[in-house]
Amino acid sequence: MSVYIRSHELRVSAVREMVLAQACLLKQPFTASQLEESCRTEHISTGTVYNALNLFVEAEIVKIYDRGYGQTATEYELNTTASRSHMQLICRKCGRRATFYDKAIMRLITERKYANFNMQNYTLVVYGECKICRRLAVKKK
Numbered sequence: 592m593s594v595y596i597r598s599h600e601l602r603v604s605a606v607r608e609m610v611l612a613q614a615c616l617l618k619q620p621f622t623a624s625q626l627e628e629s630c631r632t633e634h635i636s637t638g639t640v641y642n643a644l645n646l647f648v649e650a651e652i653v654k655i656y657d658r659g660y661g662q663t664a665t666e667y668e669l670n671t672t673a674s675r676s677h678m679q680l681i682c683r684k685c686g687r688r689a690t691f692y693d694k695a696i697m698r699l700i701t702e703r704k705y706a707n708f709n710m711q712n713y714t715l716v717v718y719g720e721c722k723i724c725r726r727l728a729v730k731k732k
């Protein structure tokens with residue numbers, strides 16, 4: 592059973608990568624239906640596209656574009672790391688990502704001065720094993 596879940600999750604995350612790749616190809620900002628349309632050539636279902644898009648927003652990979660007054664459909668745009676420093680936890684087993692902000696560490700990094708280099712932003716990535724994968728590993732024993 593756990594083998595099934597794991598291979599299924601890997602397949603799901605591979606599809607998500609494909610959705611993200613399509614989002615990168617689109618003119619920014621884009622609507623969910625534009626993304627869905629470009630994913631159709633990859634045979635990705637509508638539900639999968641919308642689920643992936645929600646996850647991307649949650650993980651701050653994609654942000655909702657605010658056009659302000661007169662906006663008819665929700666528009667999205669890729670949240671380039673260039674616009675914002677952040678920290679990520681990445682599970683080596685399943686690829687789950689979580690964004691986190693540790694004020695103490697962020698203060699340390701931003702106060703740091705590097706010779707001949709003017710820091711604009713940064714991404715700190717922490718690799719490990721997520722709660723779900725740890726639980727699956729414990730169950731197997």
Ligand SMILES: [Zn+2]
Binds near residue numbers: 682684687724
């Ligand atoms: Zn995991």
